[in-house]
Amino acid sequence: MSPIDSFLTQYLHGSLRMSSKTLACFCCLALTATFALAQEPKQSSEDLMGTWHCQFESPFGLQTYHFHLVIDNAGDATLKAEVDDRDEERKVVFVDVKVDNDSIEFAEVRQFGEREFRIEYTGKLKGKELAITRSFGQRGDQDAVATRNLPKPPPKEDPAPVVDVKIDRLIKDAFMDSFLVGMAGDLPSRYSEEELKLAAEHFDAVTPENCMKPERVHPGEDRWSFEQTDALVQWAEKNDMTIHGHTLVWHAQTPNWFFEGRDPETVKRRMKEHIDTLVGRYRGRLQSWDVVNEAINDGGDAETAKTENLRDSNWLQTLGPEFLTLAFKFARQADPDAVLYYNDYNIESGPKHESSMVLLRRLLADGAPIDAVGIQGHWRSGRVPFEAIEKAITDYASLGLKVSITELDVTIRGESGGQFGRRRFRSSSPPSLEDLNVQAEDYAKLFSIFKKHEDVIERVTFWGLNDRRTWRWGQHPLLFDGNNNPKPAYASIIALTDGKDDKNTPDQSNNVKIEDGGRGPYSAIATESKTLAGITIYRPDDLTAFGSEQQLPILLWGNGACANTTEEHKNFLNEIASHGYIVLGIGPLDQLQQRGEASRQRTSSSQLLAALDWIIAQDATERSIYFEKIDTTKVAAMGMSCGGLQAIEISGDPRITTTVVCNSGVLPTQSPMAAMPNLTKDDLGKFHGPVLYIMGGPSDIAYKNAINDFSRVDHVPIVMTNLDVGHGGTYRRPHGGKYSPVAIAWLDWHLKGEQSGAKMFVGDDSQLRRDPDWTIDSKNISR
Numbered sequence: 001m002s003p004i005d006s007f008l009t010q011y012l013h014g015s016l017r018m019s020s021k022t023l024a025c026f027c028c029l030a031l032t033a034t035f036a037l038a039q040e041p042k043q044s045s046e047d048l049m050g051t052w053h054c055q056f057e058s059p060f061g062l063q064t065y066h067f068h069l070v071i072d073n074a075g076d077a078t079l080k081a082e083v084d085d086r087d088e089e090r091k092v093v094f095v096d097v098k099v100d101n102d103s104i105e106f107a108e109v110r111q112f113g114e115r116e117f118r119i120e121y122t123g124k125l126k127g128k129e130l131a132i133t134r135s136f137g138q139r140g141d142q143d144a145v146a147t148r149n150l151p152k153p154p155p156k157e158d159p160a161p162v163v164d165v166k167i168d169r170l171i172k173d174a175f176m177d178s179f180l181v182g183m184a185g186d187l188p189s190r191y192s193e194e195e196l197k198l199a200a201e202h203f204d205a206v207t208p209e210n211c212m213k214p215e216r217v218h219p220g221e222d223r224w225s226f227e228q229t230d231a232l233v234q235w236a237e238k239n240d241m242t243i244h245g246h247t248l249v250w251h252a253q254t255p256n257w258f259f260e261g262r263d264p265e266t267v268k269r270r271m272k273e274h275i276d277t278l279v280g281r282y283r284g285r286l287q288s289w290d291v292v293n294e295a296i297n298d299g300g301d302a303e304t305a306k307t308e309n310l311r312d313s314n315w316l317q318t319l320g321p322e323f324l325t326l327a328f329k330f331a332r333q334a335d336p337d338a339v340l341y342y343n344d345y346n347i348e349s350g351p352k353h354e355s356s357m358v359l360l361r362r363l364l365a366d367g368a369p370i371d372a373v374g375i376q377g378h379w380r381s382g383r384v385p386f387e388a389i390e391k392a393i394t395d396y397a398s399l400g401l402k403v404s405i406t407e408l409d410v411t412i413r414g415e416s417g418g419q420f421g422r423r424r425f426r427s428s429s430p431p432s433l434e435d436l437n438v439q440a441e442d443y444a445k446l447f448s449i450f451k452k453h454e455d456v457i458e459r460v461t462f463w464g465l466n467d468r469r470t471w472r473w474g475q476h477p478l479l480f481d482g483n484n485n486p487k488p489a490y491a492s493i494i495a496l497t498d499g500k501d502d503k504n505t506p507d508q509s510n511n512v513k514i515e516d517g518g519r520g521p522y523s524a525i526a527t528e529s530k531t532l533a534g535i536t537i538y539r540p541d542d543l544t545a546f547g548s549e550q551q552l553p554i555l556l557w558g559n560g561a562c563a564n565t566t567e568e569h570k571n572f573l574n575e576i577a578s579h580g581y582i583v584l585g586i587g588p589l590d591q592l593q594q595r596g597e598a599s600r601q602r603t604s605s606s607q608l609l610a611a612l613d614w615i616i617a618q619d620a621t622e623r624s625i626y627f628e629k630i631d632t633t634k635v636a637a638m639g640m641s642c643g644g645l646q647a648i649e650i651s652g653d654p655r656i657t658t659t660v661v662c663n664s665g666v667l668p669t670q671s672p673m674a675a676m677p678n679l680t681k682d683d684l685g686k687f688h689g690p691v692l693y694i695m696g697g698p699s700d701i702a703y704k705n706a707i708n709d710f711s712r713v714d715h716v717p718i719v720m721t722n723l724d725v726g727h728g729g730t731y732r733r734p735h736g737g738k739y740s741p742v743a744i745a746w747l748d749w750h751l752k753g754e755q756s757g758a759k760m761f762v763g764d765d766s767q768l769r770r771d772p773d774w775t776i777d778s779k780n781i782s783r
Helices: 002-012 019-028 193-202 229-236 264-283 316-319 322-334 350-365 385-399 433-452 488-495 568-575 606-619 643-648 681-686 703-712 738-750 755-758
Strands: 050-058 061-071 077-084 089-093 093-100 102-110 117-126 129-135 139-146 180-184 206-208 242-250 288-293 339-343 371-373 378-380 402-411 457-462 524-529 532-540 552-558 582-586 630-640 660-661 691-695 718-723 774-779
Touching: 002 774, 050 139, 077 093, 077 102, 089 433, 089 582, 117 774, 180 193, 180 242, 193 660, 229 242, 242 264, 242 322, 242 402, 242 457, 264 322, 316 322, 322 339, 322 350, 339 350, 339 402, 350 385, 371 385, 385 402, 385 433, 433 457, 433 488, 433 532, 433 606, 457 582, 488 532, 524 568, 532 568, 532 606, 552 568, 552 606, 552 643, 568 582, 568 738, 582 606, 606 630, 630 643, 630 738, 643 660, 643 681, 660 738, 681 703, 691 703, 691 738, 718 738, 738 755
Parallel strands: 180 206, 180 457, 206 242, 242 288, 288 339, 339 371, 371 402, 378 402, 402 457, 552 582, 552 630, 630 660, 660 691, 691 718
Antiparallel strands: 050 061, 061 077, 077 089, 093 102, 102 117, 117 129, 129 139, 524 532, 532 582, 718 774
8 A cells, every 4th residue: 555545544544634625735646747848859957947737636626737937047946836726726836946957846835724734846857748756745656747738628527417316305304303404514605506505405404514623713822713604603594404513622623722832721721712712602503512523543452442542632632531521511611502412433333432432431420511422424335334323323322312423424335536525616427326226225224223213313414515515525425416416315315204104105206007007917017216216117016915925036127229218118027027026127217108318328237236236125124115025036137139238247146047138149249339238258158047038030130149149058058039020029019019928938937936937948849839930949958
């Protein structure tokens, strides 16, 4: 791990905490740049002179530097730069500039409050380029390359969401009888009117992100800065929002003047005056305060778990462990009615949780007027410690304390960047629909825990407003994307309160009946779930017939042309569902009746596996309408044309029981169609269960590819069937036409164990062999 990576890791895990301004300086180092330099026959200091341009990609967005180097007759050099940061411009004058033939050294000094940071640069000409290395002390080096050409403007950000999400209630209204739902930000300063409206409409509580921290509000012993804090309080009151103060006593973002002289009585007086002034200014207007923030060390072991394991901060060094008790007593004196919190991260699990219990018991025994605990809640999708979170809530409640989730965000798995978000307009790679759905499921599980313990939970606050207004930029952690569009996570949370306590009430907002529900024994519907964006669900309308005695096998479906709609195949899929299956087809329900622009969005096979994960989780969730009604051990991967390739692509998943490939086959060379899975014939080795091909005869454009697939597969049972209807199949015909009985018979045989289905395929007198419209060939198949 490089020194820079080590530094980042420390910050991400909380062992190193820095102000946003400090981070801006540090992250300015983690950049790459390009400069333009004209080709000269000789490399000398003259080649370094003039104006240079470079762009830096940072977690804060795209920054453009315009450097100007001048060397006078005496050989003394000066270097300046203008920096365009999208919505601001700043000027830099570099110091200690030294030029030696084809090399240059210079430094940048930046001031953040009382802190000064120095960045060292070295550069060396290499042909038309200048290789630059810059160093931030012991935290490592960064390399860059540079030239004279003006850089291209940054690409415009696509405002369209990854998936359209419809919500029928506001989150604050959905949980109004349970707990407050808030967001963090230094509103209204530098927020757009659209963002301010979004915050006021969806949330009923606000926490200042930075403006009430000691460094910002109290930069000098005799200096206060209340402009932003006053504006925030006034804005929140105007919009009927509850205000939570953050934070009074913290080891980070606290000016050094608090501890000058290191005299305990002086430091104690300064703490009291700070709390008296800040809390007293807003007495009766703020509902609660984070009195002490992050006082416990990270990590720990079995031994430290028996102790408070306090962080070796300036507060601890000057006042000892008593500083926490003093802070709470001073806060209570300043506002007797405010709810007083101890706030920390990672205290929900492991040795740090045990240390938090030791600390809280001591504070209560010492008479500290502590009312509540704030679990920050910075988690990663796919790794949320649900059991530990619930246990921590009950543990703190056992001490007579309330609990809030104070800084909630759940980052998308697999995303890079983030952690250093600054309020800038910038672009980032959008998350995949699969990741959005996993995140939505995690958020739903979290809020189900919070709802379960609503008698203890006072507030759930998201740490930011949207995926642009977040310290974890680039990791898409919040309920709104960077353009204020709601994400699947929002809908998944709202769905928890649908139907109140009736677990049999569907969470679907719309149901569509196709061809009177199909010809099978179970009238089917096409529907959707708020917790599974981008998927149309075909299933029996009445689920009461399914349970321990009879369950629904799963069919995963990919569409022709990898289209984002099942519109072409709805008759076929609905007919299968009416015979007792749950079909999860790629594409939103609103594209089923009439295709729109959304139907042309690119789809991927990962959506099928995400849907499988979702339905398996639903089967295990008591509040779900699918609870214990799904046969999660019987799964078919199935699709038409490009969707058939998607089915082949996921066939290596051990949960797949059988694969059905319709009007498709692996191409001999890579397809020019960008959305099509890039498979080779080697991917046929992924099959580990029986395989059925349903093809359209020699006139089917995929016919030769399928026949070649068939010839290559020798390791699993495989059946090739053909009906001479061409590539379009019979999906649009009433009840799916002649394809439906063949598909249903195969599924009944391999997913339900019904031997009657085998009669369609096995033996010289099989139904398909006797049908003059069909041809059939098979290998490794037996009854």
